[in-house]
Amino acid sequence: MPVKNRFAELQAEITEWRRDLHENPEILFDTHRTSAIVAEKLKAFGCDEVVEGIGRTGVVGVIKGKANGSGKVIGLRADMDALPIHEQTGLDYASKTDGAMHACGHDGHTAMLLGAAKYLSETRNFDGTVVVIFQPAEEGGGGGKEMCDDGMMERWGIQEVYGMHNWPGHPTGSFAIRPGAFFAATDIFEVELEGKGGHAAKPHETVDSTVMAAQVVLALQTIAARNADPVDQVVVSVTSFETSSKAFNVIPQRVTLRGTVRTMSNEMRDLAETRINEICTGISATMGGTAKVDYTRNYPVMVNTPEQTEFAAEVAKSISGQCDDAPLVMGGEDFAFMLEERPGAYILVGNGDTAAVHHPEYNFNDEAIPAGCSWWAEIVEKRMPAA
Known part of the structure; x- marks a missing residue:
């Protein structure tokens, strides 16, 4: 029986898992219920090893093929956490936790990988x-x-790693991928600009931190417009402008700016950080004030390796008939850390005409389950074919 047909048979069961997870979202590392369910199912499937507590609340399951002459070890990764968003879908299985919902489809990713694990544990048709x-x-x-950091790659000898994300707006069960840089590095910054506060009717007696901050906000846009090569991608967005005073007649002593930087290369990341520091300190000094810049590097650029990307695309074509070229995505994805340690690829699977991810009306499309499960299973069976 073709792999996809088997997952069509399992779809109702996998959908039940997914909707239970959707109803009970958990945020960040507080995935205790979700992790316990995952571990319980992996044990029930007959995985050779199930380990909890990797990366605090992560779960790892090991499935050995009928043969192990190849010595190959492949990792398949799904994310489990939800978002701090209040759900507005009106679904029968909507979140029961106020202020938390699966608004990015991680419930679907987890359920699909569980489905693939069940199939692979049953068949073990790989070497x-x-x-x-x-x-x-x-x-x-x-x-x-x-x-x-917990040593997952070394502990289990993982040689390649593959991940997947649903993609609203693309036909359900279709695929898209790109080699090289795919998702952006996601850095954040906080700038505290200090002036000299005073009465708004006497600005000449002050060092106006609001004017200073306004100049900084505008000048930061020159990083993309005048410092970066036009063919490179960089986004510098100031998302918060907060003063130390709420009064109408007071020029505040200080202003705090916060924002994010998105880049697609380490060189552009370095340039953005350097220029933010130079612009903030330079403008504040010119106006008689000071600037304290706190720049934090978060997720790195997520880079698909060429060989594994080509293979992942061929597997996708065997399932859906085609695999489109994906666009660059300026959002971040912490699968990037795994791809820094091992070669691999990350693919998008179509979620159909649904609300966008991170929207309170978003919902994972259960019709994508057979395609997503099949891709993971075929990655294993075709990358490590049984003799």
């Missing part, structure tokens, strides 16, 4: 070992880095 990775805290917590 090698598959390591299924269930990761917490993708949404800003760096759970992927935590799992790597």
